[in-house]
Structure formats: structure tokens, C-alpha cells
Amino acid sequence: MINSSSDNVKKLNSINRRMFITGSLKFFIMIGIVSRLFFLQIKENKKYLTLSDKNRIREWKLAPVRGEFHDYFGNVIAGNFEAYQLHVIPEQVEDFRYVIYRLKDLLELSDKEFKKVLKKKNEIKPWETLIVSDNLSWQKFSKINNHLYDLNGVKPVISISRNYPFKENFTHLIGYVSQANKDDIETSQAIKKNFVPGLKVGKVGLEKTFEEKLIGTNDIERYEVNAYGRRISQLEFQKGEKGKTLRLTIDTEVQKLANELLKDKAGSICVMDIYTGAVIAMHSSPSFDPNLFVFGISQDDWQLIRNDPMKPLVNKTLQGNYSPGSTIKPIVALSALENGIVNTNFTVQCTGKTEMYGQTYHCWKKKGHGYMSLRNAMKQSCDTYFYEVARKLGVDKLSETAKKFGLGEKVFGDLFDIEKKGLIPNTEWKKNALGKGWLLGETIITGIGQGYIQTTPIQLCLMTAQIANGGYKIYPHIVVDDKVKDQPMDKFTPLYRNSKNIKIVQDAIFGSTNEVMGTSYRSRIDNPKYQFAGKTGTAQVKKITEEERELDLKTFEIPYEQRDHALYVAFGPYKNPRYALSVIVEHGGNGSTTAAPMATKLFKLIIDRHKIRESLRNKKYLEI
Template sequence: MGRRQRDQERERLFTRRSLLLGVGQAGLFGALGARLYYLQVIEADKYATLAEDNRINMRLLVPPRGRILDRFGEVLATSRLNYRVVLVREQAPNVEATLDAIGRLITVGESDRRRVLRDVRRKRAFVPVMVREDLSWEEVARMEVNAPDLPGVSIDVGQSRLYPHTEAVGHILGYVGAVSEVDLKGSNGDPLLELPDFRIGKNGVEKIHDQALRGVAGASQIEVNSVGRVIREVNRDDGRPGRDIELTIDIALQEYVRERVGEESTAAAVIDCRNGELLSLISAPAFDPNMFSAGLKANDWEELQAHPKTPLTNKAVSGQYSPGSTFKMVTALAALDAGVITATQTINCPGHFELGERRFHCWKYKGGHGSLNLTEALMHSCDVFFYEIARRIGIDKIADMALRLGLGAASGIELPGERAGLIPTRAWYQRRRGTSWPQGETINASIGQGMILTTPLQLATMTARLASGLAIVPHLTKTVGGRAPIDRAHVAPASLGLNPQHLALVQRGMAMVTNEQRGTGYKARITEPGMEMAGKSGTAQVRIISKAERDTGVKKNEDLPWRFRDHALFVGFAPLVNPRFACAVVVEHGGGGSSVAGPLVRDILLETQKRDVLKRLAGCPTCGGEHRG
């Protein structure tokens, strides 16, 4: 091949390579041009929004908390609008300087400042931290006018809890509060709990039904500029509001009972004997849950804590008291069930009972009550009668009957802090003390003294079971989101399996207490025909009475300091025929059960029955025949 031919071959090769290179460059620039067209024309709106330091933020939306209603739909807890200042750390160049600037516009307390600085350290940088809430319109206006000079700061509108009936429902509803670090640890990373306006149930029904009341969080996509000002909302999902909780409580009756017991240290419970629904549950003195919703001040908390009558304690479910003579029906039924006593059999009361070298006295008469049968012993509340039948049957049979009637075990009521009380047995004593059960404790237990402890709710449950013969279980929740709880839907209370004749005998004895002139509760009787009640008083000692004091004369309650006075108790059910309602009242250090607690039970049961008559007369098919009277 000549030189000319070789040059032509190299020239063709070069031309092909140049052509391939040119095609590649053209394809590359074409793809680049197409991408530029896509970004600048097709996606122009999206990237125009993101230009000049604008961006799209995703914010969780707190769902409206569910309401709590009484049995007739009256609102017990709801939510109201709450304007607050929030700060986002990643948008604020200097948090302390920003707080100083906010403080020149609205009042920011030192405690709020410390809280904000703590929260911005423990929360993620993009999570808003509340600086102050419950702003007035003037404060909102000042913040909005100065918003461009406060990067990372904005006004947020949320909700705070409102309890229209204040102290009447404090112990039942509880309250909501800010999420603590302990709550965060147990949240499984739920981002809702990190939001500044989020509140969770801290006590009462608010705590027990917190998950249902919370609802499901929503989300909002918002466009904000470089200083954090919201430009517009791009997209919004409101989530799902919390479910309403309907309680069995009748708020009108609840307020009546609360007013009737006053400011004495008292617990009261009213229960429907047919199904266990609690119509009223009171612990006095009480607290206003709105104080906690708005943020309890330190001095208010200290005052509540230091109060001698413990307003923060729900005595109805957490208070444990010796039941006194209200326990005698338990001993009576245990003796009847064991066959050691009959309806007509009598026992003589000389005023005392001898056990070894120890003498147990009857409660009132030094000379004794004489010969009594069981119903008469209940009517006169004769201690010696019950000492004797308890000696015959022993503590274990008494304990079995007590447990059967709802004492000595937590009921499972939908409230935190319920106490189980104590019904001792031989085995329990052996495990606890390492020695055998002393016979003297059986004598004490027969009249509800000694080691026995019960709660007012348990006493109301016991009375409802005595009145109905059914295994009544007290409860507060009627519906959750419009539906009855699964564990109670269409389930009728089971029978206790008690001998109907034995039960009727005890019921007759209780009726004699309040309706026979010689009965210990006669002065507290209901005189309205058809509404009469059966009852039993109890007076529980809180101090030991020495032999010397008995010889010289036992001091009267009114002569003792308040904390050494006897507890006053009374239980009752009404009406006498086909009992519908049961009530128990405990007045701490109130003195005599028949004189102090008896009139309270009388008035409460009378009001309950009157309201029931009005409701039935104004029967409403949409609420099962019940309507606010």
C-alpha cells in the first residue's frame, strides 16, 4: 500500500471517530437540555416554591381530645381553644436571645424559661417547644406584629382541657398534664408525645381511657420562608378525633351529693343494684381539675399536699377503713350458711363476752341487750351476739363470705389507685406473722374491727349484693365511642348462690334498723311511702380505749381532737321491695355512724329515688327510658 493510500485510510478513520464523538456530545447535550426543560418548565411551580430559601415542612396535628359525658350526655370534660407561643430550635439562631426578645413582648416566667431550655435540649431540633400558653388577644397581636424579627417563633392555636363541673368530678375524671420524661420512655417513640401542646391523662378516667381519648394524629404540609413564617398550607390530613367516653355517673346527682357532704372528709358511693352502674362517687374535700389543666402553681400544689383532709386522695376507692358494725351482715350470713344459727335461735347478751382472761364489751349497754335473735341483733347492733356466732364459725368462714360479698379484693373499677382492703385468714396470718391465728382477732373481726379494712366502694358493692343476691361489679364506663365495653356487653350479673331465706333474713334485719323505733338507724329513716330504706350503721374506732378509761367513762368524740374521733359509717339500700339503689358513706372522724353518716345516706337515697321517678315519668326512647329530670 502506497503512502497516499495510507493517508486516505487514516483520514476516513479520523472522520468516523469525530462523527461518533459528535453524536455522543449531541446526545449528552440533548439529555441535559431535556432535563433542564423538565426542571424549569414542567416542575417550575414546585421549585419556585423552594427557591430563595423557602421550604416545605411537615407538622403533626394534634387530634381533638375526646369528650367525657355523663349518662345523659351532659359534658363533663371537653376542650377549648388555647393560643400559645412555640419555638423551633433549628430555626432560632440563639435560643436564649430569642427568649429574651419574647420576654420583652409578653411575660415569660423564670420557670417557663428553664423548662424551654430543658426541652430544646431533650427534643429533636425540628420539634416545636411551647414557650407560653393561654395568651390574651393583646399578647397574640404583639407577637404577630413582631414575628418577622423572631425567627423560629410562631403563634399556634391548640386546645386545653375544660371541666365545667369543677370539684364535683375532680376525683372521677382526674386531669391531663404535659408529657414527662417517664411518659416519653414508655411511649414506643410516639412522636405525638413530643409536641408542645400535647397532653395525656394523668389521673382518673382521663388516664384510664387515655388511648381512646387521644385519637389519631393528623399531618399538615406547610410552606415556610427562610425565617420560619408560614406562607401557605400545601396539604392537610386532620387525623381522627378522640372517642367520647360516656360514664354511668348522673352529674346532677353527683353535684347534689357533693353539696350534701360539704367539706367534711367524706367518701360516698351510689350504685345501681341491678347492674353495678355507679350513679355517684364522691370524695371530699376535692380539687378542681381545671387547676391542673392550666398548669398548677407551686404554692397551690403545696397547699393541696399539706391539707389535713387530703383532697388529692380519692377516698372512695383508695381510703381503707375498718367497716365497724356495717360488717355484721357478713358475719350473720356466714353463720347462717355454716348452720350455727337459725332465724329463731337466740343468744343472751349480758353486756360483755368472755374469752379466756379477756373481756370484750358490747358497744353501748353495760347491762346488755338480753336475749336476741339474728334480726333483733342487727336492729340493736348487739356486739355480743356476733362475738358468739363468730367464735362458733371461725375467721375463715367469715373471710369466705366477705370475699363473696365483694370485700378484700380490688373491684377493677376504671380508676387508678384502687386499694384492695384486707380480709385476714388463718393462712394469711401464718404467712405474715409466722404464728397461729389468735382467737381474739376473730372476735374483733366479727364486728368489723381489728385487722379488717374496706373501701367505701367495697361497702357499697357489698350492700348492692346483699340487696340483690347478684355478683354486682361496680363500674363507671357506659360506652366508649358509642359502644359498650366488650367485657360487659349483654352480660347480666351472676347469682351469688346464697340461700334466699338467709338473704331475706339479713335484709329484714337491715330494714328493722331504720324502720323499727328501737333500731339504731331509726332517726335516719326515709318516711316517704314506697321509698323506705334498709340500712346499717357503723362506728369504727381509730384509738384503743383503755380499761381505766372504761372504768371512769369513755370520752365523747366531741371532746377528742379531730384525728382521734371515730369514723362514722352507714350503708343502705332502697326501696325495700325490689331494691334498686345501694349507698355507702364514710365520714372520717365523724363520730357516730347513725347520727352523722345515716342522715347522709337517707338524703342521698331519697334524692336518687326521686330523680329515678322523674326520669321514668319523662321516659325517653332514645336513652332507654332515662331522661334528665
């Protein structure tokens, strides 16, 4: 009995211990559960509410609205339009094969277009956006929206894209935009911050230079979606800022005329205000339609542009290095006057050629010009006279004057990364670059703009502008800054030692255009309102052999690539100068017959539009 009672007590104690342990475990588990629930619902409330909202709420960034380019008169030369796009995120699509074939039918995609979409899909990550089309018609865009119930993961997007209404007229100046690539995103914080699939960014020209000002900021849309990711309602719309609109100094009418004059030719036309440095026109030919690049250029169009022998992809105004030919003669004359090497009475007899140390240097006129003074030598562009002046002057002094007037240096600084400096040679340059001493014969040919000397068309325009304004330094610009007003002439930096020397050169250039025997006499305008002064230039692209010299072939009888370049620089109106220009026609033959006649048409338009330009400029000043 005692043993039985003892066993019962032991069992009871064992049961009590187990119940206590079990109850304690339940208690601690309950405490743990309650604590966890408290932690999740109270402490971590915001975190899980956010995660819940991420499943319920979706955020879309829209492409920012790009700033526009306007010309001086407010005309839109690079604007925007609404483009209808179709995006798909592959990982959000339950049956990608079904959806993509459905889109093929709805959009009526060709087999080539469809394969291109599939190729793009294979090149991206599943969570990245696949752009099925970036420029849908309104009809197709509406059609997609009507079938969204059957297109899980498909997102129709209204985006902003670039438009260039004047097509090829501004291509080399403004540049163009195209879809941002990896390099664009890595090199620009503005692009990285505002990136969305299909974002268009500047690739060349001013579009690239001013990318951070033009790009703007994203619009942001927040939507509530259901379990399948389809939109239920818009919760919020956050408006982004449009990019800055930039106003240029360019006159579209003059720019268009430059394009027309260079049609079917390779070359450049530049026009500049000789006091303000404002660039009125800057055109490189041939050009191309920048709209082709906005949504991705086709292979056929790209091959046509890339393989064109006239090189439309090259901005000849900034990248073209040309021998200046006789357009350098005003600088040679000025340098000789400034350094006291010659005066207006200094004469040289031209017989058609000059013999020196066994080398023959020919004048363009076979039988020679006879006795030439500075003015007549400039007027008739006598090479023999300038051979002698250059010989007496020396290349180093000539180089110094040329650089003062803007040759051999970038005109726009860092504005265009493609701009070239050209080359104004001197004795030190040759020693450092080629490891050889300078030769007298090289000085002689430099005096007529041949040899090592290389200039860009915009440099020649600047050189002419600074001669025209009386020899004062100006700073060319393309973007209008209303805070900067014209400086009075006495505030300008003079580039001369004696102002009389500038006037002598100006008068000589006047004779070249407006007097009988002048090389551009046939292009003159007698009306003082439009009358201009200019200097022709013909730059050889290959050395002329004695046999070719005897044949005396006409330009059309010479193979195109062997023809001389035709150049012309001018300023006007002569009695009260305001504008300077440079014209170059690659392989155009002779400056007097090809380039100079273009200046006649240009000055008529430029001067007719001067009053309109001035009235607008004065109005802007009054508003400041």
C-alpha cells in the same frame, strides 16, 4: 536538515499525542458530567425535588382533639377549649436574645416567668420546640401575630386543651391531664405517634385508663415558606380524628350532692344500681380542681394540696382501706344462717361485756342490751350477739361468705391501677402472711368488723347492692355500653344457698333504720317512696383504754386523728329496691349521727331522679 526534519516530526507527534490525551480526557469528563446531570435530573429527580420541597414546604402537626367525658344524661364533665400557645424553635432563630427579649416585652412577662422560659430553653435541644406560653389570652395572641414580621422562628399555635367544668366534683373519678413527659411517650404507642410539643395526656383516673381511645389523631398543616422560614401560604390541611367520647353512668346532680355533703370532711360516698351495677355517684373527699394541672400546677398550689392533712390526692373510694365496723354484721348474720350455725330464734344475753380466756370484749352499750335475737341484735347493733355468732361460725366460713359478696377483691378489675383489694382474713392468710396461728379472739373481733379485716368504700357499696337485689352477683361499671342490656334476675348468679336467709337479713336491716331503738332510726324516711334500710358502723382507729372507756368522752372532746370512722350502708326504696350506697366519714365519730343523715338526703335525690334515668335508658334501648 535531516535531523531538523526528524525533530519536527517528533514534536508534531508529541503534540498530537498530548492533544489526543487532552481531548480524550475532556471527552470522558464531558461524558461524566452529562451522565451525572442525567442521573441527578432524571434518576434522582424525586429525591432532590423532595429535598427542595423540604426547604420550601414545612409540615406542622397540631395537637389532636381529645375525646370528651359525658355523664349519663349527656352533660359534658370533661371537655375541650381552644388554647392559644406560642412556640419557638431556637435553631431557627437568627438572634435568639433579641427575639426572646422582644417576646418578654410583647407578652409582658414577669422576671420570674422570663427566667422560667430561659431555664426551659437550656433544658432542651436547639431543634426542639420551646413553649414560651401555653395559655395566652386572645389579646396577647393577636398582638404576637401582628408582630410576626419581626419575630423570625416564632410560631403562634391554636391548640386544644382540657377543661373540667365541674371542677373538684369528678377529680378522683375522671382524673386529669397534664403535659406528656418522657415516660408517657415511652410507655404508650398512641402518645408517641401523636406527640407534639405541649400535648396533654391522662395522668390518673379514667383519663389515663382510656388514653388510647381519648387521644385522637393529629391535624397536619403544610405551608410554603420563604428563605427565612416565614410562612407564605398554606398548601394543605389534613384533618385528624377526634378521640372517642365516653359516656359514664354517673349522675352529675347526685355526684354534686355527695361533694356538698362531704364538704370539709375526709371520706367517700358511693351509689350503685343494685341490678345493673351502674355506678351513679363515686366521690372521694377532700378533692381539688383538676384544671390546676392542665397547664402545669404552680408550686404554691401543689404544696397546698400535697401537705393537706386530709390527703386530697388519695382516692379514698378505691384506695382507702378501712375497718368496716358494724357494717359487716349483715354478712356475719347471713354467713351464720347459710351455714346453719344460728336461726332467727337464736338468742344471746348481752350484759355489756363478754369475758373469754382472760380477755374482755365490750359491747358499745355499757349496761348491755339484755336478751338479743338476730333481728334485734342487727337493729340495735349489739356487739355481744355478734361476738358469739362469730365465735360459733369461725373466721374461715365468714371469710368465704364475705368474698362471695365482693369484699377482699378489686371491684373494677384493671380499670383503675390504684384500686386496692382490701383484706378478708382467714386462718390460712395469717399463717402465710404472719407465720402465726389464728386466735379465737381475732375471730370474735372480726365479727364486729375490727381486727385485720379491711374493706374499701366501693366494696361495701357492692356488698350492700348484692344483699339488696336478693343475693345475686352483679358487675359494677362506670362506662355506659349501650349494647349491654339488663339481665333478668333468673339469669343472675345466686350468691346464697337459701333465698330466705337473704330476706331475713334484709328485714333485720330494715328494722335498724325504721323501727324504734334502731341505730339509724333518726335518719329514717316514713314516706314509702323514699323509705330505705341501712346499717350503721363505727370503726375504731385505736384501741380504747379502760380509762378512756370510763371517761366516756364525746366525739368533739377527742383529738381528731383519734376519733372513730363513721360508716353507713343502705339500700332503697325498701319495698322495691333499686339503689345501694355506702358512706364513710374519716374520724366522723359515730355512724348513726354523722354518716346516716347523709343517706337521707341522698335517697331523696336519687329516687326523684330515677324516673328521668329510666326514661333515658328505655329510650336508648328502643334506638338500638
